[in-house]
Amino acid sequence: MNAMSHTQADNAYNFGFLDEYAKKEVRRAILKAIAIPGYQVPYASREMPMGRGFGTGGLQLTLSLIGPDEVVKVIDQGSDDSVNAVNLRRFIEMTCPGVSTTTATTECTLIQSRHRIPELPLTAQQIIVLQVPYPDPLVVVEPSEDKRKIMHGEADYSRLLVKLYEDIVKFDEITISHRYPTRINGHYVIDPSPIPRWDVPKLNDSAALTLFGAGREKKIYAVPPHTIAEPLAFSDVPFRVEDFRDEQGRRRACARCGCVDSFLDEFVADSGSKTYQCSDSDWCDMQLQQVKPLQGKPA
Amino acid sequence: MNKILEVRGLSKIYGPGCPYCVDSTGPEADTNLCPHCGSVVAIHDVSFDLFEGEILGVMGESGSGKSTVVKNLYFDQAPSSGEAIFFDNDKQHDLFSLNAARQRWLRNHRFGMVYQNPNLGLNFNISAGGNIAERLLMSDLMDYGAIRERAKTLLARTEVLLSRVDDLPKHFSGGMQQRVQIAKALATQPPLLFLDEVTTGLDLSVQARILDLILEIQQELKTAMVVVTHDLGVIRLLTGRAIVMKYGRVIETGLTDQILEDPSTPIPSGWWLPPCEERSMNPPILQVEGYGKHFQLHEQNKLIPSSHNVSFTVRAGELTALIGPTGAGKSSVLKGIYRTYLPSAGRILYRDTMGHELDLALASEHQILALRRREIGFVTQFLHCLPRQATLDVVAQPLLGLGVPREEARQRAAGLLSAMSLPERLWSVSPATFSGGERQRVNLARGFIARPRLLLLDEPTASLDPATAECVIRLIEGLKAEGTAMLAIFHHPETTRRLADEVVELTPPPAVETLLKEIA
Ligand SMILES: Nc1ncnc2c1ncn2[C@@H]1O[C@H](COP(=O)(O)OP(=O)(O)O)[C@@H](O)[C@H]1O
Ligand SMILES: [Mg+2]
Ligand SMILES: [Zn+2]
Ligand SMILES: [Zn+2]
Numbered sequence: 001m002n003a004m005s006h007t008q009a010d011n012a013y014n015f016g017f018l019d020e021y022a023k024k025e026v027r028r029a030i031l032k033a034i035a036i037p038g039y040q041v042p043y044a045s046r047e048m049p050m051g052r053g054f055g056t057g058g059l060q061l062t063l064s065l066i067g068p069d070e071v072v073k074v075i076d077q078g079s080d081d082s083v084n085a086v087n088l089r090r091f092i093e094m095t096c097p098g099v100s101t102t103t104a105t106t107e108c109t110l111i112q113s114r115h116r117i118p119e120l121p122l123t124a125q126q127i128i129v130l131q132v133p134y135p136d137p138l139v140v141v142e143p144s145e146d147k148r149k150i151m152h153g154e155a156d157y158s159r160l161l162v163k164l165y166e167d168i169v170k171f172d173e174i175t176i177s178h179r180y181p182t183r184i185n186g187h188y189v190i191d192p193s194p195i196p197r198w199d200v201p202k203l204n205d206s207a208a209l210t211l212f213g214a215g216r217e218k219k220i221y222a223v224p225p226h227t228i229a230e231p232l233a234f235s236d237v238p239f240r241v242e243d244f245r246d247e248q249g250r251r252r253a254c255a256r257c258g259c260v261d262s263f264l265d266e267f268v269a270d271s272g273s274k275t276y277q278c279s280d281s282d283w284c285d286m287q288l289q290q291v292k293p294l295q296g297k298p299a
Numbered sequence: 300m301n302k303i304l305e306v307r308g309l310s311k312i313y314g315p316g317c318p319y320c321v322d323s324t325g326p327e328a329d330t331n332l333c334p335h336c337g338s339v340v341a342i343h344d345v346s347f348d349l350f351e352g353e354i355l356g357v358m359g360e361s362g363s364g365k366s367t368v369v370k371n372l373y374f375d376q377a378p379s380s381g382e383a384i385f386f387d388n389d390k391q392h393d394l395f396s397l398n399a400a401r402q403r404w405l406r407n408h409r410f411g412m413v414y415q416n417p418n419l420g421l422n423f424n425i426s427a428g429g430n431i432a433e434r435l436l437m438s439d440l441m442d443y444g445a446i447r448e449r450a451k452t453l454l455a456r457t458e459v460l461l462s463r464v465d466d467l468p469k470h471f472s473g474g475m476q477q478r479v480q481i482a483k484a485l486a487t488q489p490p491l492l493f494l495d496e497v498t499t500g501l502d503l504s505v506q507a508r509i510l511d512l513i514l515e516i517q518q519e520l521k522t523a524m525v526v527v528t529h530d531l532g533v534i535r536l537l538t539g540r541a542i543v544m545k546y547g548r549v550i551e552t553g554l555t556d557q558i559l560e561d562p563s564t565p566i567p568s569g570w571w572l573p574p575c576e577e578r579s580m581n582p583p584i585l586q587v588e589g590y591g592k593h594f595q596l597h598e599q600n601k602l603i604p605s606s607h608n609v610s611f612t613v614r615a616g617e618l619t620a621l622i623g624p625t626g627a628g629k630s631s632v633l634k635g636i637y638r639t640y641l642p643s644a645g646r647i648l649y650r651d652t653m654g655h656e657l658d659l660a661l662a663s664e665h666q667i668l669a670l671r672r673r674e675i676g677f678v679t680q681f682l683h684c685l686p687r688q689a690t691l692d693v694v695a696q697p698l699l700g701l702g703v704p705r706e707e708a709r710q711r712a713a714g715l716l717s718a719m720s721l722p723e724r725l726w727s728v729s730p731a732t733f734s735g736g737e738r739q740r741v742n743l744a745r746g747f748i749a750r751p752r753l754l755l756l757d758e759p760t761a762s763l764d765p766a767t768a769e770c771v772i773r774l775i776e777g778l779k780a781e782g783t784a785m786l787a788i789f790h791h792p793e794t795t796r797r798l799a800d801e802v803v804e805l806t807p808p809p810a811v812e813t814l815l816k817e818i819a
Binding site: 150153156157159162166168169170234237 | 399400403422425428429432433436441442443444447465
């Protein structure tokens, strides 16, 4: 990362927008978060020139880690081209002169993402920062933060598990679609941010460092590389990812690239017919490129 | 019997506290509010022991500190001072010196609590089954099917309809909420359970079923319990021993019936006779020597003698009858032997099944409770039973206490009741509405059913019509023939003549002055 601590003469902002003291504090919190996998480390979240809820928590992590030779990728809901992603990317480009941005997962060193983890397995050279709206998975069962802290400390997640129990009683399955509570390194349970269930297994034993930043709640937590991440489940009702099979039981394919093992977004046409496409736009492009040369060859 | 809980000097003061708090509060001061600093001395210097499988009562008026005692022990709040040791198999936990995490662990895994207010014990926003699942999930059970089965079993055990397992307890009746609370408290099979006024505010019939359930659980699971209540009926029905609290102090402790019936304070120890030296070749089951009972009414600083210098023996297969005018202290002799009264003088030597001789006047409360359960029966003129409990179950109760399965116990009760010609239509209703004669037959059946070695009978035929009396007399003859030793007081001299092998005539005790001279 090799973060630099100099102000460019032609730039009104410090490199990375945050002052060096703020960066240092965030980095310290990150180190602590890595040392205690899944533990929510409090930090002094700064005011950013955009509303909280637009990924300021994640952005502060990114800006604290970024160096001039960084290659950054910003994703929003799997897409590199949404307004949100574009705005964040522009902000980084503006405040971090020299940093390059990319949409290619293969090329980037630092990913800031909301709602998705790329389909392509990340490498040890990469860090992914996820934006978190609600950092504490216990907030749904316990309003008092003091009590939640005790529950985390004792790894007492019985009340969260009861929610799963009640889900199975009512619906015969666990219905949580996003923010699936996941136990890290056998102790702390985290809210992995609003990624779909599909992405949760990617946290387990990942080669890349995964960081979580909640701006409004002022919390940072981490899943370090090669750490066990287990979605909460019962031994006889295991965790399952989204099912993309059609009525005939066949796996749906991406209408664009034909991929049959990616997370699909559903599009409903005016006619009412549904089509499916890779949610990860970079992945879809990659698949398309691999397919095209094949098609180019004479049969 | 092993001790499970030892509480010593437990105190809790609400407020800043000051050096005068303790001295200026309590029963003598007639308040628990410190006049100097305004603190509430909710409890002070509370000590007691609880043994495995035992039910201990904590009684007293509202505000006397009963709930505070269990709240401290269940870690709902921290005491101001005091100590409590919890003996868990071979481990010993000094409860108030454990860190918070260990305390919570014990609370979740080894203790259970049933609150008067179900809102405190239950999460009203999750289903009845979910409430139990929560406790199971605390102890690493991670199999949905197994958790669900266990929750259903517990709810069935506490008589919650299985069709309601998935309903929210906030839609349940008060009685059903208490049953769910009990099921939840039992989920981890804790060896120690606290119950705080669990039947207060419920309908009488609902109360009865819950009290019955608590007794069943104690008999089945051998759970030790601390039962807090201001209801004397509940204390009498559930507990063998109790402590009485007033303004935060324990003012009395002992056998429950003794607390309720013997108003006197324990007598000084110098009154006991020296232990007897010689042994006869064929000793009787019971040998009473110089028994005396004096009530010391401390309000009036007055001594009232009720029995004086009574001696007699009772042998296996024989009936000893006590006769004498009213005021001779006949009933007080029976109560002294049963220890409903704490004897003031004399020796009550009882030879148990094992041939060991024991002075009932000096025996520990636990020895007395064990003898009451297994060897010594007492039929008084009053029937104490759970309100609204079916007659058959009232009679079967002593057998359940001995571990006889419920069905078999019921069958034996039915046999006995038909032998006493109690109409079958009455078996399934509570004896509360019975005529005196009917109720007395139930009372006798209950006293006979476990076939005690020594049976104490206080005017058992008094309220019976001649035909029923005859039937009871036959039963007594039958028991005698089977070897039961009996000590009885009969209303009719003919009955005494017909049944007694030995007759002891009591005379009213001498006046206090004479007595005091004798003692001096
Ligand atoms: N949180 C509290 N703050 C101040 N006083 C309290 C508190 N809880 C109980 N008390 C007082 O302590 C005394 C004992 O209360 P409690 O143990 O609830 O009595 P009981 O259960 O015998 O009715 C009462 O005088 C009560 O008002
Ligand atoms: Mg109370
Ligand atoms: Zn695609
Ligand atoms: Zn005071």
